[in-house]
Amino acid sequence: MHKRLIEDSLTLLRDKLLIMGGAAEKAIMLCTRALIERDSDLATRVIREDDAIDQMELEIDQVCVDVLALKQPAASDLRFVVSIARTAPLVERIADHAVNIAKHALSLNNSPELEMGVDLSSIARVVQEMLVEGLDAFTSGDPEKARATIARDDEVDALYDRLYEKVIEAMKRSPDAVTSGAEWLFVLKHLERIADYVTNICEQIVYMARGQVIKHKIW
Amino acid sequence: MDDPQERETSKDMQSPNMISEIATPTLMKGIAEPKSEIETKIDIRRLNFFYGRVCALKDVSLTIPPSKVTAFIGPSGCGKSTLVRTLNRMNDVIPNTSVKGEVCIDGQNIYSPSTDVVELRRRVGMVFQKPTTFPRSIFENIAYGLRINDLAGSKTELADRIESGLKAAALWDEVKDRLKEPAQGLSGGQQQRLCIARALAIEPEIVLMDEPTSALDPIATQRIEELIVELKERYTIVIVTHNMQQASRISDMTAFFWLGELIEFDTTEKMFTKPERRMTEDYITGRFG
Numbered sequence: 001m002h003k004r005l006i007e008d009s010l011t012l013l014r015d016k017l018l019i020m021g022g023a024a025e026k027a028i029m030l031c032t033r034a035l036i037e038r039d040s041d042l043a044t045r046v047i048r049e050d051d052a053i054d055q056m057e058l059e060i061d062q063v064c065v066d067v068l069a070l071k072q073p074a075a076s077d078l079r080f081v082v083s084i085a086r087t088a089p090l091v092e093r094i095a096d097h098a099v100n101i102a103k104h105a106l107s108l109n110n111s112p113e114l115e116m117g118v119d120l121s122s123i124a125r126v127v128q129e130m131l132v133e134g135l136d137a138f139t140s141g142d143p144e145k146a147r148a149t150i151a152r153d154d155e156v157d158a159l160y161d162r163l164y165e166k167v168i169e170a171m172k173r174s175p176d177a178v179t180s181g182a183e184w185l186f187v188l189k190h191l192e193r194i195a196d197y198v199t200n201i202c203e204q205i206v207y208m209a210r211g212q213v214i215k216h217k218i219w
Numbered sequence: 220m221d222d223p224q225e226r227e228t229s230k231d232m233q234s235p236n237m238i239s240e241i242a243t244p245t246l247m248k249g250i251a252e253p254k255s256e257i258e259t260k261i262d263i264r265r266l267n268f269f270y271g272r273v274c275a276l277k278d279v280s281l282t283i284p285p286s287k288v289t290a291f292i293g294p295s296g297c298g299k300s301t302l303v304r305t306l307n308r309m310n311d312v313i314p315n316t317s318v319k320g321e322v323c324i325d326g327q328n329i330y331s332p333s334t335d336v337v338e339l340r341r342r343v344g345m346v347f348q349k350p351t352t353f354p355r356s357i358f359e360n361i362a363y364g365l366r367i368n369d370l371a372g373s374k375t376e377l378a379d380r381i382e383s384g385l386k387a388a389a390l391w392d393e394v395k396d397r398l399k400e401p402a403q404g405l406s407g408g409q410q411q412r413l414c415i416a417r418a419l420a421i422e423p424e425i426v427l428m429d430e431p432t433s434a435l436d437p438i439a440t441q442r443i444e445e446l447i448v449e450l451k452e453r454y455t456i457v458i459v460t461h462n463m464q465q466a467s468r469i470s471d472m473t474a475f476f477w478l479g480e481l482i483e484f485d486t487t488e489k490m491f492t493k494p495e496r497r498m499t500e501d502y503i504t505g506r507f508g
Contacts, residue, residue, distance in 0.1 A: 004505050072464055074491045074503045211493025 006071040013063055013084045014139075017091070020056040021135040023049070024091050027098035028131065028194065032124035034105040035187065038113065043102035053095040060088040076208075083208035087138070090197045090204075094131070097190040097197075104183045104190075114177050116170045118184055123159040126152060127191050130198040137205050143212075146205035149198065156195035163188050260285035260425065260455040261306060266320035268301055268310065275301045277479045278320075283472070288447060288456045290470035290487065292463060294502070297476040299459045303427050306457060307343035308336055324425070341368050344418030348430040350410030352402040357394050360402045360413055361385070361420045368421050384420030387453075388412045389446050408439020415446065419454075426450065428458040432465065444469050463503060467491045475499045 027046050034043035064085040067073060073081050130152050137145035164185065171181035203215045261283035268276040276298045283289045291299035304310045305322055308329060321328045329339055353360050361381045362371065371377045381398075385391040390412040394405070402413055411431060418426055428447070432440040447456055447469050460466050466473055467487055474484040475498075483490065483499040494500050501507050 006505070074463065074467070075494055075500045077504050078492060 009067045024095045031098045031101040038109045040109045043105040046102035050099045057092040083204040134198045143206045143209040146202035150202045153199045160192040262323040264321040269317045279481045287471040289472040290466035291459045293476035298479040343425040344423035345427045358398040384416040387419045388416035425455045
């Protein structure tokens with residue numbers, strides 16, 4: 001079969017988004033390690049590397065505009081380009097949440113370590129897995145994989161509620177824990193929001209593959 | 220004939236005596252079925268068209284809604300121009316052709332023996348790929364159609380109809396001071412709008428356009444496209460186009476044809492964002508054609 005003129009642009013967009021997704025994935029991994037291992041160097045690295053992710057979003061946005069204007073995609077090509085244009089800002093927001101977690105890590109790492117009883121790795125692991133699975137579903141254009149990933153958001157919400165309660169309990173027990181407890185609550189919220197963004201990405205995958213809008217719908 | 224509800228006409232069968240009356244066919248089930256009678260202006264039922272023995276249209280059934288732009292798309296030789304010409308029986312003038320099936324406009328089969336073809340072509344105007352102006356003045360280009368359709372009336376009435384035709388085609392302001400000048404002195408885009416004015420002056424209900432902008436530059440094309448969108452409020456428009464961006468810009472409904480068959484017919488929005496059929500998807504995305 002002949003190679004269509006639009007093909008190179010679509011491949012370029014796919015590659016750019018996957019590289020950006022990989023960078024966001026790495027940012028989440030590093031910011032949670034920065035907290036768990038109390039390693040401020042890792043947190044600083046996440047903050048420093050975020051500019052590159054922001055730049056990737058701008059590049060993807062520009063390529064999408066170029067493809068729409070110059071190649072006039074239709075049907076599945078159009079859905080692909082629109083989905084990329086909608087997904088890149090979501091990935092950028094995910095990376096921003098990682099930066100926020102890194103900033104909390106810097107603050108917490110400068111304070112004495114307090115026992116909160118918060119197993120951050122449990123929720124962070126699920127959130128990271130969701131992002132990996134979401135990007136995998138994107139690569140394969142697999143709406144079923146995307147739906148399975150969306151279903152895991154409930155798992156994150158349940159972990160969030162449980163860990164939130166634990167932090168509140170710790171804060172109630174000791175006034176010394178209030179400052180760092182507030183930081184931990186923000187960290188949990190950021191992780192929970194990342195899972196929401198992965199859910200939005202997966203909704204785009206369903207649209208991309210099937211033209212079906214599942215956003216804001218109970219299904 | 221396999222189906223007793225089908226009938227056949229041909230160049231040699233235009234005499235009413237040679238065309239047998241048939242029973243009203245049942246509506247085709249499937250994607251082209253009309254939602255209601257009110258939404259149907261043209262109802263094409265199991266239409267087959269032959270150039271000699273070559274079947275150019277195969278069992279095409281679709282319903283065209285009123286006051287909308289319906290685009291026919293598909294690769295060269297898919298039958299879209301043949302189909303559009305069956306809607307005002309322009310194919311009648313091509314020797315050795317035959318038609319099987321029905322085309323109903325407002326419920327009346329235009330291939331029935333009682334059809335007045337001249338009156339049909341007044342109701343169903345046509346604009347072609349290249350501007351077909353006569354070597355006469357701008358005024359006479361429009362007056363000709365009015366006269367042969369007995370719509371000229373008095374001199375005042377004739378002038379009024381010409382003016383309203385030119386206004387409807389968005390050409391009046393450009394030519395009102397030079398109506399006596401040769402039409403062929405106009406630009407290509409203006410000549411095409413003159414052809415549209417000529418079609419509109421005789422007050423048709425339907426306007427067929429067979430690649431009306433393929434010979435025009437982008438500015439003239441844009442004017443014609445804007446005009447088509449304006450005209451759909453008053454007319455049912457059927458346009459054949461090779462330009463898929465044009466179909467997506469101006470049409471409400473799109474029909475995709477392949478080798479004489481209707482593959483898919485749906486709203487333009489659906490056809491260009493999530494077509495049902497793989498073949499439509501492949502054509503629209505340039506994977507074949």
